[in-house]
Amino acid sequence: MTYGAAFWADSVNEEMCALNFDDSKAMTAEKRRALFSRLIETPQIGWMVKLISSQEIGQKMLRRVPVSLNAISHDCAMELVSLALKDGAKITKVTTGRVWRAENAAQRA
Numbered sequence: 402m403t404y405g406a407a408f409w410a411d412s413v414n415e416e417m418c419a420l421n422f423d424d425s426k427a428m429t430a431e432k433r434r435a436l437f438s439r440l441i442e443t444p445q446i447g448w449m450v451k452l453i454s455s456q457e458i459g460q461k462m463l464r465r466v467p468v469s470l471n472a473i474s475h476d477c478a479m480e481l482v483s484l485a486l487k488d489g490a491k492i493t494k495v496t497t498g499r500v501w502r503a504e505n506a507a508q509r510a
Contacts, residue, residue, distance in 0.1 A: 402453045404452075406481040407446050407447065447488075447490060
């Protein structure tokens with residue numbers, strides 16, 4: 402699985418939202434490629450990705466106490482935020498995909 406994060410300054414939020422980035426699972430491969438090109442050509446956007454192998458996902462989900470895919474996704478999102486903070490990003494707001502709910506995130510914190 403591939404997880405990604407993008408971030409930008411509050412001062413350009415409206416401009417960045419107008420670029421129409423959305424949940425990549427709902428896009429065609431062609432649109433995904435076009436948006437990736439736009440992403441790397443837009444200097445106001447910082448971004449990072451994390452890849453999780455099927456082997457790692459399987460190992461976590463098959464433990465005696467299994468780790469759900471939602472929990473794996475949550476942990477990945479938190480890792481990406483932590484890495485951005487470590488790299489100097491000043492994060493004031495985080496918006497996530499639809500995979501996990503805020504109340505579940507609070508339980509994992």
